[in-house]
Amino acid sequence: MQNKTQIMEKVQVSDYFNLGLTQSQLEFVDVRLDTDIPLFIDPSALKIMNTDWSRNCQRLISSYFRLVLENIRNGNEKKAKSLLVELSEPNETHFGHSMNQSQGRGMGQIRAIKIWEALSKSQAVKTGLVKDLEDTVLMIDGIGPDLISDIVTNIIREPLIQYTKVMCEKYGIPMTEFRTKKLWNPDKEIWERKNLHQVVASVIGNPKPLLLVPRELVRESITYNAEEFNSQYLYEKIQNECYSQGLVRTIKNGETRPIFKKDIREQFVGQTVKEQNINLTIDREAVLEQYKSTKDKYPLPALSSEELKKVLDKTRD
Structure with missing residues (x-):
């Protein structure tokens, strides 16, 4: 044997x-x-x-x-x-x-x-x-x-x-x-x-x-995911807050839009994404609860047999 x-x-x-x-x-x-x-x-x-x-x-x-x-x-x-x-x-x-x-x-x-x-x-x-x-x-x-x-x-x-x-x-x-x-x-x-x-x-x-x-x-x-929470939840919340306060950007036809996320990001130069997440969530805990509730219901999907096989085959190289 x-x-x-x-x-x-x-x-x-x-x-x-x-x-x-x-x-x-x-x-x-x-x-x-x-x-x-x-x-x-x-x-x-x-x-x-x-x-x-x-x-x-x-x-x-x-x-x-x-x-x-x-x-x-x-x-x-x-x-x-x-x-x-x-x-x-x-x-x-x-x-x-x-x-x-x-x-x-x-x-x-x-x-x-x-x-x-x-x-x-x-x-x-x-x-x-x-x-x-x-x-x-x-x-x-x-x-x-x-x-x-x-x-x-x-x-x-x-x-x-x-x-x-x-x-x-x-x-x-x-x-x-x-x-x-x-x-x-x-x-x-x-x-x-x-x-x-x-x-x-x-x-x-x-x-x-x-x-x-x-x-x-x-x-x-x-x-x-820290970056996802930062950009898609916290920054969008801030965009909406700014919009409701009249802080907007105006496009050519005169319509208003929320400010760009890059404009928000410029306010936090020197802070890591996770530092931002802490500082921005302290007064916006409802955003964190929304994120967690969504992720509890819709986590990343399970990998299919084919997807698993690709990972395993790639590891074999």
């Missing part, structure tokens, strides 16, 4: 376990096992899955981030950092930007401190604008789709292990009992490890757990 550790390069899950199935026939993302693929878990996708499993995931994310914010606002630096530092490198999904063997972007102690500092110093956190994890993408510098995906993966690791078990039973993939990375317990409000049945794949002789992820959860980015 050929040693699988010798043929790992550019092998997907379906190849490794000899499933004889293509991505269109699988419910999970058929990732490569030797590297990361440029896909991310979008927490907004959980809100339209409408299953007990997705609701449990949302509960885990909400309980964790609420506790982080609570400790930051109460000045409990030690507790907040202890919550953040346990977010390990989520190599198990093989999602991310790495072009070689998966390295992950988990925070570790240094990144945990940086995130704590960004949150604790942010007016968006102090004023209560940031309520949900996804809000940080709109207003906290240094937090983007890849980091959100990493954080979510850590928080919902146990549900993903449970989902992986269901998929393994369905597709005949072998599992073995293995010590987990840290799992979030919302009832005890602690991180803990368990011995659970997991999929273990060998890369260069080093066995590592593998998490299978539902196709419905993955996107090439995530739904929340």
